[in-house]
Amino acid sequence: xxxxxxxxxxxxxxxxxxxxxxxxxxxxxxxxxxxxxxxxxxxxxxxxxxxxxxxxxxxxxxxxxxxxxxxxxxxxxxxxxxxxxxxxxxxxxxxxxxxxxxxxxxxxxxxxxxx
Amino acid sequence: xxxxxxxxxxxxxxxxxxxxxxxxxxxxxxxxxxxxxxxxxxxxxxxxxxxxxxxxxxxxxxxxxxxxxxxxxxxxxxxxxxxxxxxxxxxxxxxxxxxxxxxxxxxxxxxxx
Numbered sequence: 001x002x003x004x005x006x007x008x009x010x011x012x013x014x015x016x017x018x019x020x021x022x023x024x025x026x027x028x029x030x031x032x033x034x035x036x037x038x039x040x041x042x043x044x045x046x047x048x049x050x051x052x053x054x055x056x057x058x059x060x061x062x063x064x065x066x067x068x069x070x071x072x073x074x075x076x077x078x079x080x081x082x083x084x085x086x087x088x089x090x091x092x093x094x095x096x097x098x099x100x101x102x103x104x105x106x107x108x109x110x111x112x113x114x115x
Numbered sequence: 116x117x118x119x120x121x122x123x124x125x126x127x128x129x130x131x132x133x134x135x136x137x138x139x140x141x142x143x144x145x146x147x148x149x150x151x152x153x154x155x156x157x158x159x160x161x162x163x164x165x166x167x168x169x170x171x172x173x174x175x176x177x178x179x180x181x182x183x184x185x186x187x188x189x190x191x192x193x194x195x196x197x198x199x200x201x202x203x204x205x206x207x208x209x210x211x212x213x214x215x216x217x218x219x220x221x222x223x224x225x226x227x228x
Contacts, residue, residue, distance in 0.1 A: 034216060036219075041124075041221075041222070041224075042221055042222065043119070043121075043205055043219035043220050043221045043222045044205065044207075044219040045219070046216045046217075046218075049216055090157070090158070101146070101148075101160075101163050101165070101171070103160075103217070105157045105158045106157065107155065107156070107157040108157055
């Protein structure tokens, strides 16, 4: 079955510390991969996406993610977290021949940032 | 910038009422989506529309219908609201091409009492 797993439901880090949010997927073929962020009470905003090419992708707000085909992973990283990064983070995968209709979503990781 | 606007941030409705959630996008996108978001369940697709008057059921369409009379507007209708439809509702849009992402509205927090 196709699925996306975000193993960490909640993560707390100190401001200035590094961050890695995990995303593992089970999919029949190499999918398109996305990371979205949702600030409290808001909609989702795209952080970054991977379709092809360089497996290390850069996104907004200083985030990056690395696609590892052998591990079926697409982990999100940031070298130094800011208090404003406290939010919910969602990983999603979709088919290459698709139109977002069949996106599969992880359940999200809630990030808290200590001052 | 793409803008997806949901007509209400917060709504409180009574059980049995007919509820309309409105969504408008300004980027001429063919695809539009309605999701509901619940703690521990993530995002679940209710309905998808790929063109005016065209729609497909998502994963949880029961108790909902949709309307898309104009390209920019996609409405979610709760025919008879129930308390188990209390949730955050998210609208999104995207172009038809591959290699594109979905753009989300700010969400509507619906409470059915």
